[in-house]
Amino acid sequence: MDYSVDLAILQQRAAATSAYQERRQACLRFCKPVAGEGILEVGCGSGLFLNLLAEAVGSEGTVCGLDISEDQLAAAHENCRQYGQIALQSGDILELPYNDEEFDAVVSIQTLEFVEDLDRAVDELLRVLKPGGRFLNFATNWGTVFWNSNAKERTATMIDAGSQQARHPSLPAVLPGQLKSTGLLGDVWQEPFTILNQAYSEAEFSYWNARLIAAFATKQGLVSAEVADLWFEDLQGVADLGAYHFCSTAVLTGARKHS
Numbered sequence: 435m436d437y438s439v440d441l442a443i444l445q446q447r448a449a450a451t452s453a454y455q456e457r458r459q460a461c462l463r464f465c466k467p468v469a470g471e472g473i474l475e476v477g478c479g480s481g482l483f484l485n486l487l488a489e490a491v492g493s494e495g496t497v498c499g500l501d502i503s504e505d506q507l508a509a510a511h512e513n514c515r516q517y518g519q520i521a522l523q524s525g526d527i528l529e530l531p532y533n534d535e536e537f538d539a540v541v542s543i544q545t546l547e548f549v550e551d552l553d554r555a556v557d558e559l560l561r562v563l564k565p566g567g568r569f570l571n572f573a574t575n576w577g578t579v580f581w582n583s584n585a586k587e588r589t590a591t592m593i594d595a596g597s598q599q600a601r602h603p604s605l606p607a608v609l610p611g612q613l614k615s616t617g618l619l620g621d622v623w624q625e626p627f628t629i630l631n632q633a634y635s636e637a638e639f640s641y642w643n644a645r646l647i648a649a650f651a652t653k654q655g656l657v658s659a660e661v662a663d664l665w666f667e668d669l670q671g672v673a674d675l676g677a678y679h680f681c682s683t684a685v686l687t688g689a690r691k692h693s
Contacts, residue, residue, distance in 0.1 A: 442505035446480045448642035453629045458483045464686045465570050471538040472496040476527045477545030481510030488517040500525045527555045532562045539568040547573045547605040560618050566693040574684045576603035582679035585668045592665050595656040596647030606685035619689040631680040634673035640680035
């Protein structure tokens with residue numbers, strides 16, 4: 435997905451919500467960074483997770499953030515300016531501009547599911563990972579995305595349109611097999627991460643997620659702007675009745691490279 439200009443702003447607003455803060459903390463616990471390590475995040479977005487990694491590895495460590503969107507990188511430069519150990523770079527996950535076996539850990543948060551050539555992306559991530567290094571991926575399982583609605587068909591249409599931005603909408607289900615097939619990793623483990631919103635407001639992730647879905651769907655011609663606006667009205671109407679409910683489940687997938 436092209437996170438530029440308006441879409442980048444929407445994503446950054448979503449990233450500022452408490453759900454995303456909790457997501458970053460879950461990823462940090464799963465990654466287990468230690469002082470002095472070198473860690474890469476691909477698809478770093480506005481850089482908020484990089485800050486947590488920088489605090490964990492300290493001044494002796496290195497944190498690299500890579501993103502294909504210049505708008506996201508501009509935000510990351512602003513958000514990460516207090517950490518000298520963070521290095522930001524524009525680049526493609528399919529051709530990582532890093533040396534073989536350079537990092538103690540590589541992290542991908544809501545990135546791999548958008549990559550068409552999953553085999554090549556995984557090969558690149560493992561190429562730059564040191565022997566014994568840790569791999570971590572976070573991805574939504576799109577089949578779990580749910581909004582309560584009085585217009586169920588329209589909501590189903592919007593969710594289906596939104597899922598089309600992901601080349602691999604069920605990535606958590608297929609990624610373990612993909613990783614094991616490389617022969618480079620030991621045990622692969624997974625852990626669920628659920629987002630539940632019961633309020634329709636700018637403070638909640640689902641408010642911005644709905645707008646990201648609508649922006650993508652209208653830009654791609656999958657739905658009209660009128661349909662998107664009617665969907666927003668329906669979500670507000672459900673909220674006015676005190677019945678707003680959004681839930682989705684993502685999965686953290688981790689593994690360690692053979693020493």
